[in-house]
Amino acid sequence: MLELNELSASYPEQQLCFSLRAAPGTITALIGPSGAGKSTMLAMIGGFTGTSSGQLLLDGQSLRSLEPARRPITTLFQDNNLFWHMTVYQNIAIGLHPGLKLSTLQQQEIIRVAEQVGIAGLLERKPGQLSGGQQQRVGLARSLARRQPVLLLDEPFSALDPALRFELLELLRTQTDKLGLTVLLVTHHPDEAARVADRIAFVYDGKIIEQGDRELLSAPRTSALRNYLGR
Numbered sequence: 122m123l124e125l126n127e128l129s130a131s132y133p134e135q136q137l138c139f140s141l142r143a144a145p146g147t148i149t150a151l152i153g154p155s156g157a158g159k160s161t162m163l164a165m166i167g168g169f170t171g172t173s174s175g176q177l178l179l180d181g182q183s184l185r186s187l188e189p190a191r192r193p194i195t196t197l198f199q200d201n202n203l204f205w206h207m208t209v210y211q212n213i214a215i216g217l218h219p220g221l222k223l224s225t226l227q228q229q230e231i232i233r234v235a236e237q238v239g240i241a242g243l244l245e246r247k248p249g250q251l252s253g254g255q256q257q258r259v260g261l262a263r264s265l266a267r268r269q270p271v272l273l274l275d276e277p278f279s280a281l282d283p284a285l286r287f288e289l290l291e292l293l294r295t296q297t298d299k300l301g302l303t304v305l306l307v308t309h310h311p312d313e314a315a316r317v318a319d320r321i322a323f324v325y326d327g328k329i330i331e332q333g334d335r336e337l338l339s340a341p342r343t344s345a346l347r348n349y350l351g352r
């Protein structure tokens with residue numbers, strides 16, 4: 122279980138304070154207006170931005186004092202950070218070892234993950250020879266190959282056509298179930314949240330002001346969420 126208990130950060134213009142529980146095998150969609158704090162929340166969990174108080178626990182263990190690289194967490198952004206001079210295989214491998222020195226087991230893992238995300242035939246290509254959707258598959262493959270229990274996704278598929286976006290979200294859903302991942306997904310598309318998420322958290326002015334299952338979208342309790350949804 123991933124737990125945020127009043128995990129806080131403060132900036133001159135904005136106070137952020139988040140409380141959330143997310144179970145393994147679930148996708149929690151983070152929705153909310155621009156500037157509400159969704160990306161900063163992921164950065165606080167990943168350790169890329171400092172926190173001032175509160176708890177961040179995974180299965181009861183505190184992560185707050187750990188360096189980002191030591192946290193059992195993988196983050197995937199819209200800009201998927203692929204290296205253009207490397208092959209797809211190497212781009213996935215670098216998620217496992219920065220020097221690309223892999224054990225036989227890890228090499229097999231790359232093939233397995235590439236098969237799962239439908240890029241097994243592309244391993245020798247370079248990202249410049251791939252479509253946008255294929256590039257995002259490589260980013261997802263790298264994230265999955267790292268085999269960390271927590272996966273943070275900051276709008277990774279939002280630049281893609283709807284059909285492709287939903288295909289990758291379905292893939293994410295399958296892998297979340299199969300690997301028991303705890304996934305937090307920032308999205309600007311409530312329809313994405315409705316389609317793949319188990320839980321939805323509405324972030325507003327640095328806090329989660331409503332959370333629940335998908336019903337939240339059909340029965341918003343606050344006027345802020347109603348306004349956000351355009352109701």
Ligand SMILES: Nc1ncnc2c1ncn2[C@@H]1O[C@H](COP(=O)(O)OP(=O)(O)OP(=O)(O)O)[C@@H](O)[C@H]1O
Binds near residue numbers: 154155
């Ligand atoms: N490093 C920082 N320095 C100063 N203020 C910051 C910093 N990081 C975040 N903030 C504050 O937190 C607010 C939330 O920004 P954030 O990018 O997390 O929102 P968001 O909900 O992800 O928005 P969007 O949907 O547009 O990406 C910002 O408006 C800013 O005031």
